Amino acid sequence: CQKIYSVKTGDQIYSCSNSHVSNLCEEGYCTENQSGNSVCAAADKNVQGYLNECSDDEDCKSTGSLEFPSRCMCGLSGESYCTLYAGDQPRMKVFELTKEWYYKYSQNCNTGRRNKEDCKADFWEDDYNEYKYYIVYASVFPYVHKSVDCVLKVFQKNYYEAKEDYQPECPQYNCNNFDSTSNPPVCVMYDSNSKSYSIDTSNCATGMDCINSISLDPQANVTCSESSAVEFITTDKFPGEKCQQDSDCGDYTTGKCENNRCQGKGKGVPFDVPSGKPGDYYCNPGLYYDGTECVEQKSLDQNCTRTNECQNDAVCEKNASDYQICQKIYSLKTGDQIYSCPSSHVSNLCEEGYCTKNQSGYLVCALADRHLDYTKKCSDDVDCKGEYDLEYRSRCLCGLSGEKYCTLYAGDRPRLQTLKLSKEWFYEYSQNCNTGRRNKDDCQADFW
Structure with missing residues (x-):
């Protein structure tokens, strides 16, 4: 039992x-640090400040990459503002009030009603109203910020209804031939009347590219730009990874x-780990650091305290019988009982990567969310509902076809194919990597 939201950022x-x-984390978010350890992280915030106006989604970038990108939305003030990140003040206020509830009042509730x-309404008194206010305010911030009270009262309901009915058309993209006398030449011509783009890459001479890195809908012409030189990027290698010479090894x-393999510490040779460095990374593949020396990784069903102790196709998790053991990753069938299921419903024990609570109250592996037909066009986010509500709602987005489609759920075929390939990596190739590097791109590129 650990106090909720009590672990400091960086711990x-x-x-x-x-x-x-x-x-567990004081700001509700976590990440993996440079050493590969899971640590508490500061919640994302709007880089330019959430109170500043925006012109498009590019203005809504965050200080980190822990949340889905914020969106630039029109509001009743007549200006556009970004939807809020968890670290922006109104949402952080909700979070602080939530902590207050748990720390001061939740003990009045039945354990399952905490x-x-x-139960909050019963025991939280006036602060419950403040909590509800900030939840609503944070969720509708772009629409209500700086708006006049009378406008809010008159238009708020109509605004939301109109917003649901209004479906802006996607821009259209066509390949055409046109001449350009400008310098640099225009390779994408925008027509503001029809909101369409005509593309002619032949206007770009050798050594120039027609690349638009601004957005899917820049609402402006795009000109040819000089090709950027492709640099050969290499990184220092870890034990077991491929090399050509000694200097490749980090x-x-x-x-x-x-x-052609970088050499690490072998089995049974005691060594001291430099301060701040993870000992596992010094060991050759098939080994982990036990605090004194590199020893053989543990096989399936052996007791463990952390995943790096287990063979590379396994994770260290409690089983349904409450024993913490090495279990094969993505191996439990849908419907099989598991020990725990986080609020995100993500589980790397389950064959489709997701878990839930069944009707009997047991935690079990679940089918990943999916659309009935992910290839079907959509008109708005309402059309993008998943079958099982395990993931955040999918979004209806314009594409280069000129049509709208929903972003994918984990159970949609392209993402399931990604999971299938991930299993292939772990089951057939990951044993070539150092235990701490089992899921790193560099090692995958070497051996896959």
Whole structure:
């Protein structure tokens, strides 16, 4: 039992889910630091400040990358503002009030009702109204910020109804031939009347590219730009990773490249780990650091305290019988019982990567969310509802086809194919990597 929202930013925690949400961390978020450890993180904030006006979604970037990107929305003030990140003041206020509830009042509730609105209303007194106000304010911030009270009263309901009915058309994209005498030449011509783009890449001479990195809908012409030189980027290698010469091997190795593999610490050789460095990264593949020396990784069903102790296709998790053991990643069938299921519903034990609570109250592996037909066009986000409500709602977005489609759920075929390939990596190739590097892109590129 650990106090909710009590672990300080930067402090290490046992695990961090793909959603980066953690109810242990003081700001509710976690990440993986440069050493590969799961730590509590500061919640994302708007880089330019949430009170500043925006012109498009590009103005709504965050200080981190823990949440989905914010969006630039028109409001009743006649100006546009970004939707809020968790670290922006109104949402942080909701978070501070939530802590107040848990720390001061929640003990009045039945254990299963500790976070229910009815019990909050009973025991939280005036602060409950403040909490409700900030929840609503934070969710509708772009629409109500700086708006006049009488406008809010008259138009708020109509605004939301109109917003649901209004479906802006997607821009259209066509390949056409046109001449350009400008310098640099225009390769994408925008027509503001029809909101369409005509593309002619032949206007770009050798050594120039027609690249638009601004947005899908820049609402302006795009000109040819000089091709950027493709640099060969290399990184220092870790034990077991491929090399051509000794200099390819980084600080965690012995500095030797033998048989085209960087060499690390072998089994049974005691060594001291430099301060702040993870000991596991010094070991050759198949080994982990036990605090004194590199020892063999544990097999399936053996007791463990952390995932790096387990063979590379396994994770260290409690099983349904409450034993913490090495379990094969993504191995439990849909419907199989598991020990715990986080609020994000993500589980790397389950075959489709998701879990839930069944009708009997047991935590079980679940089918990943999916659309009935992900290839079907959509008109708004309402059309993008998942079958099981395990993920955040999918969004209806314009595409380069000139049509709108929903962003994918984990159970939609392209993302399931990604999961299938991830399983292939873990089951067939990951054993070539150092235990701490089992899911790193560099090692995957070497051996996959």
